[in-house]
Amino acid sequence: MTKIKENSTLNQNKGLAELTCPVTYVMNKIGGHWKSIIIYQMRTGPKRYSELRRAIPIITEKMLIQSLKQLEADHLVIRKAEPVVPPFVTYFLSDSGVELIPLMNAMADWAVQDNQRQLMG
Amino acid sequence: MTKIKENSTLNQNKGLAELTCPVTYVMNKIGGHWKSIIIYQMRTGPKRYSELRRAIPIITEKMLIQSLKQLEADHLVIRKAEPVVPPFVTYFLSDSGVELIPLMNAMADWAVQDNQRQLMG
DNA sequence: CGGCATCCTAGCCGATACTG
DNA sequence: CAGTATCGGCTAGGATGCCG
Numbered sequence: 001m002t003k004i005k006e007n008s009t010l011n012q013n014k015g016l017a018e019l020t021c022p023v024t025y026v027m028n029k030i031g032g033h034w035k036s037i038i039i040y041q042m043r044t045g046p047k048r049y050s051e052l053r054r055a056i057p058i059i060t061e062k063m064l065i066q067s068l069k070q071l072e073a074d075h076l077v078i079r080k081a082e083p084v085v086p087p088f089v090t091y092f093l094s095d096s097g098v099e100l101i102p103l104m105n106a107m108a109d110w111a112v113q114d115n116q117r118q119l120m121g
Numbered sequence: 122m123t124k125i126k127e128n129s130t131l132n133q134n135k136g137l138a139e140l141t142c143p144v145t146y147v148m149n150k151i152g153g154h155w156k157s158i159i160i161y162q163m164r165t166g167p168k169r170y171s172e173l174r175r176a177i178p179i180i181t182e183k184m185l186i187q188s189l190k191q192l193e194a195d196h197l198v199i200r201k202a203e204p205v206v207p208p209f210v211t212y213f214l215s216d217s218g219v220e221l222i223p224l225m226n227a228m229a230d231w232a233v234q235d236n237q238r239q240l241m242g
Numbered sequence: 243c244g245g246c247a248t249c250c251t252a253g254c255c256g257a258t259a260c261t262g
Numbered sequence: 263c264a265g266t267a268t269c270g271g272c273t274a275g276g277a278t279g280c281c282g
Contacts, residue, residue: 022232023161023225024154029235031152033145033255040144049264060256065265075239086263087262096235103231104144106224111143114150114217118196154275170244181276186245207243208282 029074030100034059034067036107039076039093043101046080046092076100150195151221155180155188157228160197160214164222167201167213197221 030036034056041047041055052064059067068091071077076097082088093100151157155177162168162176173185180188189212192198197218203209214221 021158021161022229023157025232025236026228027152027154027157031148031154031157033148033152036144036148036152037142040142053264061265062257063255066255081264085262087265089264096231096238099231099234103224103227106227107147108143110220110224111146113220115146117217174244182245183247183277184275187275202244206282208245210244 029071029076032067032070034063035071036104038064038067038071039097039100040104042077042091042093042097043104046090049089049091052091071097150192150197153188153191155184156192157225159185159188159192160218160221161225161229163198163212163214163218164225167211170210170212173212192218 030039037056037059038052041052047055049064052068053059053061056064068077068079072079075094077091078094078097080090080092151160158177158180159173162173168176170185173189174180174182177185189198189200193200196215198212199215199218201211201213
């Protein structure tokens, strides 16, 4: 069985746009429905797989692991597995990932302000 | 036309996630493949429809107009149509949209740094 | 010029079952 | 505990053609 699966988002389409638009570059890495949430959850430090599942109850196992793999392939998240029984796996932000935290906070601030605006008409 | 889609529990859960995660709130507004690019292109001022098409050559007409409509519905972009022949339509950022520009710039900065990091290993 | 409607496909995503 | 494998529905999004 050939494993054609490419986890990184970079080799998919829109490579050209990515070169000319840095915002697209970012969106291709954290633009999915789940990846930004996951990064946001890891802002406070390393998290176990089960911790992430509990922190984001509505995500399915498949989407969580898929997103984590993509984030790992894009070098935003690092996976550390201890060879013990039962397995002990933690995920934490890489240097690049950590640099995203201020951005996430800025997004969160904007979200609050935007919500205010909408409520006030 | 049968509309199978009714009120889905899943969609309600997504709404819940939006309330508890401000980052998700943001991603739901600018997280698509195109919307952030469009906003980024409008950072320098109002743009005509045809200008946007030329600025983002790889986007299809459908996606451009669809994204613009969503952005308009989310009050990030304002559409101004002059009732002349031929039509003259401009799009520009709302107050909330303008507040996104610093975020976009921060994303652009991060993209450059992240790219550097990947190249250096 | 600035759209909208339709058809169609790739792949995202959820559900379920199984593994080391 | 931390995953993998597979089926299948849904929808995002491309191609094409038409309209005020």
